[in-house]
Amino acid sequence: MYYNSKKPNTCPMGTTSYMIKAGDTFYSIAIRYNTTVAALIAANPNVNPNALCIGQIICIPIPFPPCPGGNYYTIRAGDTFFSIARRFNVSLDALLNANPNVNPDALYIGQVICIPGPTPPPPVTCPAGTMPYIIRAGDTFFSIARRFNVSLDALIAANPNVDPDNLMIGQRICIPGPTPPGCPAGTTPYTIRSGDTFFLLAQRFNTTVEAIQRANPGVDPNNLQIGQVICMPGIPPTPGCPAGTTPYTIRSGDTFFLLAQRFNTTVEAIQRANPGVDPNNLQIGQVICMPGTPPTPGCPAGTTPYTIRSGDTFFLLAQRFNTTVEAIQRANPGVNPNNLQIGQVICMPGDTTPPPSGCPTGTTSYTIRSGDTFFLLAQRFNTTVEAIQRANPGVNPNNLQIGQRICIPTAN
Known part of the structure; x- marks a missing residue:
């Protein structure tokens, strides 16, 4: 205990x-x-x-013992002064003299010691597309690659004269930029999301893996990072829709014929509203202009505007906002629940905004993040689920929203 x-x-x-x-x-x-x-x-x-x-x-x-004229080193599993002296080609006596306050028989992982000897010259000036970085205690190429959203291979390639297994505190390396340069004509920037692969992107945007690779010669398809920006070939730009039409995002299976039936219009009317669009080459994610789509409703009292996101259904929205499908349908009489569109605005019964953050004495404000639950928050802040519930009587613990602000009881 x-x-x-x-x-x-x-x-x-x-x-x-x-x-x-x-x-x-x-x-x-x-x-x-x-x-x-x-x-x-x-x-x-x-x-x-x-x-x-x-x-x-x-x-x-204290991470930095005095080390004039030498280099810092972080102790790793299995290290001894004898093995370190051999690795850095210094004498055992010199290593002991450089670390007078270090017990060589009680080294621990993460401890920083001084390696005597001349400081190695810094690397050449970092080339275009990279930036300099100074090694700190505990750094590894793996941790640096994750921190700067680059691949391990790209980091190693940018530092051909650096031994990744022998990094020294104060050593200078070059960090390659993860984002490609401005995308060339015929391509469009795309931000990598969770689960993306070149294969899935090729299917989603009606292109090929080879075309994506040609558009991104410096990107490792086996090491895509969430938030990384790549260039997608052939994604048509979003049109500015004229009066009397509304933007619509193409989904799997859409054709002008099916869209005309769904929106009670004609193929000819859709073609007139989209003169530059090839109806035989529609692409998932492409935005076209639909004639006669009803405008966004003005939400009545007791409801709040909500913008439809990918995957939304009336059933899921009812669960998320603690209401019913019937209540959402009554608040949106002109909306087809089987044809929700990303970016479409509907009216949600009740208030969908998080409660105000004025927390009473003995509590502190906290903003909900991805993965948070009352149970995890209770563990993190050394309190109990019951105490958090008492401090937030109007909050549904089963429906926490990212960005929502709650009150956390402070420790006595």
């Missing part, structure tokens, strides 16, 4: 004391103080990192 004392600890040599604040985790503290989670755990053997208390005192390892 861990004992989480709030009394100041006597921190040993090589560490400094720190008081836990709301939202702190060992991971966030390690990043802030340029150390590692392993080093924090080693410096605080009697502290449970999953049950930190506001006001609790922990010890932060």
Whole structure:
């Protein structure tokens, strides 16, 4: 059983004391103080990192011992002074003399020591399309690649003279940019989303994997990153729809004939509204102009405008907003629930905006993020689900919305 004392600890040599604040985790503290989670755990053997208390005192390892004329190195699993001396081609005595306050028989993962010797020259000036970066304690090529949203292969290729297994604190490397340059004519920028692959994108946008690869010669299709921007060949631009028409996004299976039937118009009227569109080459995601589509409703009192997103149905919306399908249908008499369109605005019964954030004394405001639940928040902030529910009587814990603001009880 861990004992989480709030009394100041006597921190040993090589560490400094720190008081836990709301939202702190060992991971966030390690990043802030340029150390590692392993080093924090080693410096605080009697502290449970999953049950930190506001006001609790922990010890932060001091990451940088004096190292004039040498290079810093972060201890890894299996390291000994003997193996480190051999790896860096220095004598054991020189290594011991450079680290007088380090016990060579009690090294811990994440500990920073000094490697004596001349500092290696910095790399050549980083070429266009890359930016310089200084290695910090705990950095690896893998962690740097994830932090800057680039592939590991691209990072290694941008630093041909750097040994990724022998990074030194203060060493300069080059970070390649993840975003391609301005997309050339005939292509359109596209932002990678969860689950995207070149194969699925080729199907969705009616092109080929080979065409996408040609448009993105520097992109690794096996290492696409969420938020990465690539160039998609052949995506037609969104038209500006004239008066009397409404934008419509093409979905799988759509044809002018089926659209004419669905929207009670004619193929000829759709063609007149879209003179530059080839009806035999419609592409999923393409936006056309539909004649005679009813305009966006003005929502009456007691309802709130809501913009349809991908995957929305009246059934899912009723569950999400704690209402019924029938209530949504009554609020939208002219809307076909079987033909919802992305970007279409409907009227949702009740207020879909999050409650105001004026939190009472003894609580603090918190903004809901992806994956949050009352249970996880209770663990993170060292409180209980019941206490969070009491602080938020009007909030449905089964219907938390990203961006919604709630009140979190503060620790006594």
